[in-house]
Amino acid sequence: MGIYVYAEKPVPPSQDPFFQPPAGFENQAPGSVLRIQELPSLSLAIYTRYQNVKHAYQILYRTADGLGAPTATVTTILVPYNADNSKMVTYQAMQASTSWDCSTSFTLRKTHDLPALVAQVELLALDSLLERGWYLNLPDYQGPQSLFGIGAMGGHAILDGVRAAVGASDHIGLDPHVSIQLWGYSVGALATGWATYIQKTYAPELNIVGVFMGGTPVNVNVTLATVNEGLYSGLAFTSYNSVALQYPNVSAYLDSVLLPEKKDAFYHSLNLCFPEMVRTYAFQDISTYFNRPDYLDSPLLSNILDDISLSNKIMPPHIPIFMYHASMDPVTPFRVIPAVYDEWCKNGASIELIEDQLGDHQSMYVTGLPNMIIHMEQGFNRTTNNSTQQPITPTCSHRKVLTSLLEPKALKVLGKGLKGALDGIFSFPLGPKHASN
The missing domain is CATH 1.10.260.130 (434 Repressor (Amino-terminal Domain))
Structure with missing residues (x-):
């Protein structure tokens, strides 16, 4: 593993030597750490402002593309103040692009740049997770070719990104037995679903305790x-x-x-x-x-x-899945979701599906966030309390709600999320006020 010296001014991945894998990397095992660099804590941008995290790392690691050929990509690890190193969320950003220079690892570091603004708005939502003390893992899951929507590429890169984080645990302070939850919205949910689909055979050693998928394009056609x-x-x-x-x-x-x-x-x-x-x-x-x-x-x-679609795949029974989707979504139509949900449940998956009657593809990202965080907290608590790691009992439920904001405690969580976003905008330290036990 090479320690890399960070360049003060962000360089596009296509021009940054950090992103170029060393000779012979193909012979390394998937998830192997090839190179690591620490970024300044004030290096992640929200247009003209900077996020204040305790540590920010980038890891170049070996993975595989959608056809299984060796490739390398980068993940960005954010460590909040007073972090709980036993909990990590891997978030798949909504990177709708086939340009390598639109990758999350780069767009999160650019200021005064409108093309990067979508990823930076997502970062405001992620501040809610940092405020809870959770590590954040943000992989460039589309790889150096930026293979938008190629599910197997995303699945490989997500799981190998977790492997890389665990492999660098001594360097980044992560518990090697960390509990992991996966989250993605829109195309990020497609990649998250693929990671869930292949995890049992591709990376069975990972302790993935929950999966969250919103606005999922289960059928690409x-x-x-x-x-x-x-x-x-x-x-x-x-x-x-x-x-x-x-x-x-x-x-x-x-x-x-x-x-x-x-x-x-x-x-x-x-x-x-x-x-x-x-x-x-x-x-x-x-x-x-x-x-x-x-x-x-x-x-x-x-x-x-x-x-490359998820609609004809079978989800595994060992990971609880939380799905949320707007009935009137004009981008990823809800009409194809019930049949896929029924098929997954029939084959033993454990899924909670929330169908919002209000909202659309864009607004559901915001209105579904508080309820998703509540379930994410429950997932981590369930893991903490289940010291013997007993397998879950598969259950399925599909509920229609007017809006997820009316779910119990959702408005309270939304208020806390807005505070986290303001902390991020004004560069206040992100993380819980007190160290976790």
């Missing part, structure tokens, strides 16, 4: 058809380009059916972060870029889109 011609139609351009990056035969197919005069505009999405992507492709019809209306009917493309 349905999601891409839904967003087309809408505000977020750029997600379709980004997704197809991402699939082409991972699967060369798809790249050749798409190139053969693209209109020559539209190719440059289609491939331009490869270089854009989310805000720029929205602005560039809003309300466009992606089908107008192709020379045949049935371009999606290719078995090659449709089979791969099915393969």
